[in-house]
Amino acid sequence: MAERELTYAQAIYEATAQEMERDPSVFVFGLGVDDPIGLYGTTLDLHKRFGPERNFDTPLAEDAMTGVAVGAAFAGLRPIHVHQRMDFLMLCMNQLVNVAAKASYTFAGAVKAPIVVRGVIGRSWGQGPQHSQSLHSMFMHVPGLKVVAPTTPHDAKGCLIAAIRDDNPVIFMEHRMLYNILGIVPERVYEVPFGKARVLASGDDITIVAISHMVVEALRAKAHLEAEGIYAEVIDPVSLAPLDIETIAGSAERTGRLLVVDNDWTGCGASAEIIAAVTERLQDGRVPRVARLGFAPAPCPTTKPLENLFYPTGRTIATKAHAMVRGGGSDWVPHAAEAAEIAEFRGPF
Amino acid sequence: MAERELTYAQAIYEATAQEMERDPSVFVFGLGVDDPIGLYGTTLDLHKRFGPERNFDTPLAEDAMTGVAVGAAFAGLRPIHVHQRMDFLMLCMNQLVNVAAKASYTFAGAVKAPIVVRGVIGRSWGQGPQHSQSLHSMFMHVPGLKVVAPTTPHDAKGCLIAAIRDDNPVIFMEHRMLYNILGIVPERVYEVPFGKARVLASGDDITIVAISHMVVEALRAKAHLEAEGIYAEVIDPVSLAPLDIETIAGSAERTGRLLVVDNDWTGCGASAEIIAAVTERLQDGRVPRVARLGFAPAPCPTTKPLENLFYPTGRTIATKAHAMVRGGGSDWVPHAAEAAEIAEFRGPF
Amino acid sequence: MGSRSNTSRQHRIDAAASAADGQRQPPVGIAQPGAQADSGSSEHAVRLYRAMRRIRRVEEQIERVYPTDKIKSPVHLSTGQEAASVGVCDALRPDDVVFATYRGHAAYLAKGGNLRAMIAELYGKADGCARGKAGSMHLIDVAAGFMGTSAIVGTTIPQAVGHAFAMKYKRADRVTVAFFGDGATEEGTFHESMNFAALKRLPILFVCENNLYAIHSHVRDRAVEPDLSRRAASYRMPARRIEDGDVLAINAAAKDAVEAIRRGEGPQFIEVMTYRYCRHVGPGGDTVLGYRTQSEIDQWKARDPIAQIGESLPIPTRTMLDAEIEIEIADAFEFAERSPFPGGDELVADVFHG
Amino acid sequence: MGSRSNTSRQHRIDAAASAADGQRQPPVGIAQPGAQADSGSSEHAVRLYRAMRRIRRVEEQIERVYPTDKIKSPVHLSTGQEAASVGVCDALRPDDVVFATYRGHAAYLAKGGNLRAMIAELYGKADGCARGKAGSMHLIDVAAGFMGTSAIVGTTIPQAVGHAFAMKYKRADRVTVAFFGDGATEEGTFHESMNFAALKRLPILFVCENNLYAIHSHVRDRAVEPDLSRRAASYRMPARRIEDGDVLAINAAAKDAVEAIRRGEGPQFIEVMTYRYCRHVGPGGDTVLGYRTQSEIDQWKARDPIAQIGESLPIPTRTMLDAEIEIEIADAFEFAERSPFPGGDELVADVFHG
Numbered sequence A, B: 001m002a003e004r005e006l007t008y009a010q011a012i013y014e015a016t017a018q019e020m021e022r023d024p025s026v027f028v029f030g031l032g033v034d035d036p037i038g039l040y041g042t043t044l045d046l047h048k049r050f051g052p053e054r055n056f057d058t059p060l061a062e063d064a065m066t067g068v069a070v071g072a073a074f075a076g077l078r079p080i081h082v083h084q085r086m087d088f089l090m091l092c093m094n095q096l097v098n099v100a101a102k103a104s105y106t107f108a109g110a111v112k113a114p115i116v117v118r119g120v121i122g123r124s125w126g127q128g129p130q131h132s133q134s135l136h137s138m139f140m141h142v143p144g145l146k147v148v149a150p151t152t153p154h155d156a157k158g159c160l161i162a163a164i165r166d167d168n169p170v171i172f173m174e175h176r177m178l179y180n181i182l183g184i185v186p187e188r189v190y191e192v193p194f195g196k197a198r199v200l201a202s203g204d205d206i207t208i209v210a211i212s213h214m215v216v217e218a219l220r221a222k223a224h225l226e227a228e229g230i231y232a233e234v235i236d237p238v239s240l241a242p243l244d245i246e247t248i249a250g251s252a253e254r255t256g257r258l259l260v261v262d263n264d265w266t267g268c269g270a271s272a273e274i275i276a277a278v279t280e281r282l283q284d285g286r287v288p289r290v291a292r293l294g295f296a297p298a299p300c301p302t303t304k305p306l307e308n309l310f311y312p313t314g315r316t317i318a319t320k321a322h323a324m325v326r327g328g329g330s331d332w333v334p335h336a337a338e339a340a341e342i343a344e345f346r347g348p349f
Numbered sequence C, D: 001m002g003s004r005s006n007t008s009r010q011h012r013i014d015a016a017a018s019a020a021d022g023q024r025q026p027p028v029g030i031a032q033p034g035a036q037a038d039s040g041s042s043e044h045a046v047r048l049y050r051a052m053r054r055i056r057r058v059e060e061q062i063e064r065v066y067p068t069d070k071i072k073s074p075v076h077l078s079t080g081q082e083a084a085s086v087g088v089c090d091a092l093r094p095d096d097v098v099f100a101t102y103r104g105h106a107a108y109l110a111k112g113g114n115l116r117a118m119i120a121e122l123y124g125k126a127d128g129c130a131r132g133k134a135g136s137m138h139l140i141d142v143a144a145g146f147m148g149t150s151a152i153v154g155t156t157i158p159q160a161v162g163h164a165f166a167m168k169y170k171r172a173d174r175v176t177v178a179f180f181g182d183g184a185t186e187e188g189t190f191h192e193s194m195n196f197a198a199l200k201r202l203p204i205l206f207v208c209e210n211n212l213y214a215i216h217s218h219v220r221d222r223a224v225e226p227d228l229s230r231r232a233a234s235y236r237m238p239a240r241r242i243e244d245g246d247v248l249a250i251n252a253a254a255k256d257a258v259e260a261i262r263r264g265e266g267p268q269f270i271e272v273m274t275y276r277y278c279r280h281v282g283p284g285g286d287t288v289l290g291y292r293t294q295s296e297i298d299q300w301k302a303r304d305p306i307a308q309i310g311e312s313l314p315i316p317t318r319t320m321l322d323a324e325i326e327i328e329i330a331d332a333f334e335f336a337e338r339s340p341f342p343g344g345d346e347l348v349a350d351v352f353h354g
């Protein structure tokens, strides 16, 4: 039982179904959730199981549908609003940033807005500039919003359950390249609490904090580095707001080096926040060397050769970490094939 | 002539009128620009001078009006789209982030989107949670956008002219508490180039970087600190994207202390970016002590006593700087009256 | 009738007093809308007059106090527009729910929002309906069925739709009302909301208070089709337009609409032509700005709905009602004066719920 | 006629060849829309047939190549919907401008976009219309009057309005066209755009290609009013709906509308009922998914507009046209194959303009 494996997508489906089973106020809506694809299987046929009022498609109307989620939440429901891309959240910023984030505070707790906003991060197969963004730092910036970006199937299930039960708006980020990753997922219902980072691998030479799909790349980097005798500690923050700076700073203080790898741009990004917060916190002790890696400072190009250069990879992360540990002059580059999940992806979109 | 003084609002008006005079492709639009208030005088009666097609009111439709600006820019015009509050930009994020920012790159330079988006930052007199935000870090995060936040009338005029002439989308931020500030503004047409910070006051003990209206507060803090024999260098980045990290890092390296004060929240904010970028850059030399000040981690409250606590002030900045210079145990607090521009404000809204 | 209203006022003050103790209860009284059947046209007229007059006098008192800087906050007064809120809310049950806007004093009071908590909120005090954090633009009284208003035009429209969705989802027979201005109908979210409400046949009444202006901009400068109720046709939604601002006509239309909605016939749309007497924000008039004419203002004031319905009542009745209203208002302002400011710990309280 | 088309094809290939040298010029040819008056119904039919057939064959060739993974990018094929783009673009002048969507191959080609640059773009190559950075979802050919498309539904609608605003501002007599799908009319931005265009009487033609579906969702599950052209009434905008997808009817309606727009009569709206043969994205059909029936597909295919107009042409003419098209397409794919990938310096080039 404890050894049962699910994919990340299956874990999301299971969390949703279990919570819908438990709590009749939970419902799912968004473009395509009840179609034959069911958002990569994560919502597949939920309407058949729970009725068409609890898993339904909507018109194309991201802004108003977010307002609908907020209004339904005010009335005691727990909507899960699903978006096929994080990029589309740019259409809902007004409701998310100006309303949902501020409702509890503005009305001194008289209302709450327990909405879960699921957003898929696109990558590979020519997603291009408008279907590949993460943009989580925009949400991390705004008090009143929670932001989670689980990486493992285990955390996907536990974070989604926690998000559904949370009395606040939660942005739940799913990277499409993670959907097919397998991992042990307990069948029982459990919550992964927000604000607790996960140390995925221990090491003494450098701390690598990686976000969302970059965790997978960081683990690849770790393997490359080990061949060189460099031992990296890899930390997955899991939840970005709240952010577990204690764990990260503790590790960075110990290793003396902190490399933050984000699935996003670095400027005013999560990586900037992590480095600033760690630096502020550690200045009376051992100040670590710090560096950031993220998207190239450009919109995401469509053509594959440029897209390959756009993202950090196990290779570029390893090279950067190597230079931080062994000194800047190093021009070591590990041998590495293209990541399978990226190379093999052909859809669905 | 060189000594002529204008208010910040007048400087914006003059920049606009001079550019409209020079270039018939420049026009202004947005809610209320041609009304009897004329956005605090910044657009007052421009339609009488340049015709109703070049300064016009619109329906309430922030998203589409931004698209209109982009489309008009594609066709060779230079729109200035004015928003009564930065908060309303949350309604235009899709056009700004997903389209305008990416047009030049996506189409490999075949089009350009020279739009100026003017946004007013509200404060005081019970603006509350939805009329007081800055949110500049969201724009700084996105490659393809430029962001400027001039503080002096001189820079307001020069930056606006530079923004109008820039071939890219520029977010131009104006803090309402700056509108009545007087300063020397040359009558001639001039550009203040982006990416060059301004050292407003020199000092050896600490570097205070402050953004928008916080520059005014930082200068007050500097005066308080001088009474204690502490000399602060005060830097106004003027343009936030591009950001002049060289000047800031140079100063911080010299003083050994960097305090960044933002008119915004700190998490993933401009202050995080500045601290992260400076830290990355200086780690081979003298790593400065760093700290951030910004909004309280909450939506902005409406009632005055809480609003007063929400913002950094000359006092709280001085206290923080004092502690950084003299050590954490210090409980020194300067005597200071409430800032006049805040205490006296009664509208217009 | 006099005695009934008297008793009711007692209830109201009791409820307000309990709010002062931090227990927020819905006020009960004849200003409390709906539920009761009209036991004769005179009682109906009294109810409408009283509710409108009360709102008018509250707004006037706000205007009077405003120059003292005790209300350090923008106020978007409802003066002149009372009939829309009162006419519609009178057709509602107490457990029906209203979403409105920053120009929300009238709707808040018409739906039974606590007056003391409102004035204390305007004063930024700890006994305000949101402990001073919200101010005039964000009134709320959940117990009275009045949801928090927003200072961003249009945002409460889809929220109201979401609330109506929840009512249908829960098989509750409650009706949700979305109040909004003419300007709000230009925002895309209005259309998205109308389409979805129609598609899902939600129990919602859309009420557009068309006061001809968005700040200083006339509706004809913002739309070629000035009859905004026609926009409902795109969604096959029943719609009516009440041209003259008459409270009885508004009330009759609202009753019809609410009944149909409660029968499960889906959403309806009412456009109420109305007029704002004061400037867009703040006390007093604004003819000096020149964007509207004195004669336009005079025309609307000549058919002031409060005066009209007031004339239908016997003078003693009116005198009594007016006196009661004055007492209640004086009490609310005194309450606000006495209430303390929130403590510094409130600065970061309730950012997250629970 | 044969010789004319032959010469024209030469022009086209010349233009395409110059694009290969990095000089991006508008192609010239009889597939080039508009401008010329119809010198007889047969030439008109040839023009329409040729343009539609060319698009169809390009899409089919993309389908054929797709499984080789040379086009590493989502493709939203226009197969079945050619008549909308061709019928409308044929009514335009070369200097008129079109804004379209991620499902933009048809509109791009119908407006005269360079075929070689398009296929190279799909291949992600340096000679693509945007050097491979854009891909199928973001085609552009400014010289041909085809503006960059968007992968976010609805975004190009207000941009088209802005472009039309600029034309009016500059006193140019050019017409702007916004193509969009049925799903896009649900986005708020559509309404905001319609209202503004009507208010300012802008020279814009709105063309809704109603193919009944947004991905797998039928229009009746997204709107109670399935006649989307009725939405124009809210803005007093003249609107028509072409029910049967017939290219001649579309073309006639477009000509009428464009003439009126050019006369300064303000915006117009055309809803074209049409049908997508392939899956939402990618090659091949999708009946296996079960969201639409084979009989629905068959009904639409039975009145395929290309076949219909093709039948009206003499067989030798058609044979010749078809052959020319095949040569041009083969050339474009070969061109794309030969073109290099962009160099790494392109990664951060053009983030900012100038």
Ligand SMILES: Cc1ncc(C[n+]2csc(CCOP(=O)(O)OP(=O)(O)O)c2C)c(N)n1
Pocket (backbone or CB within 6 Å): B031, B060, B062, B084, B088, B091, C103, C151, C152, C153, C154, C180, C181, C182, C183, C184, C185, C211, C213, C214, C215, C280
């Ligand atoms: C999204 C948004 N845009 C602009 C504003 C600025 N604004 C505040 S009130 C207002 C006018 C709204 O007019 P209407 O909807 O008719 O309501 P009224 O004030 O007349 O009651 C505007 C433009 C805003 N608050 N929100």
Ligand SMILES: Cc1ncc(C[n+]2csc(CCOP(=O)(O)OP(=O)(O)O)c2C)c(N)n1
Pocket (backbone or CB within 6 Å): A031, A060, A062, A084, A088, A091, D103, D151, D152, D153, D154, D180, D181, D182, D183, D184, D185, D211, D213, D214, D215, D280
């Ligand atoms: C704003 C936005 N929401 C959702 C999507 C996902 N999406 C891509 S295409 C599409 C369907 C659009 O339907 P329609 O406008 O009818 O165009 P069609 O694909 O039928 O040509 C959707 C929902 C998107 N790209 N943009």
Ligand SMILES: [Mg+2]
Pocket (backbone or CB within 6 Å): C181, C182, C183, C209, C210, C211, C212, C213, C214, C215
């Ligand atoms: Mg109005």
Ligand SMILES: [Mg+2]
Pocket (backbone or CB within 6 Å): D181, D182, D183, D209, D210, D211, D212, D213, D214, D215
């Ligand atoms: Mg469609």
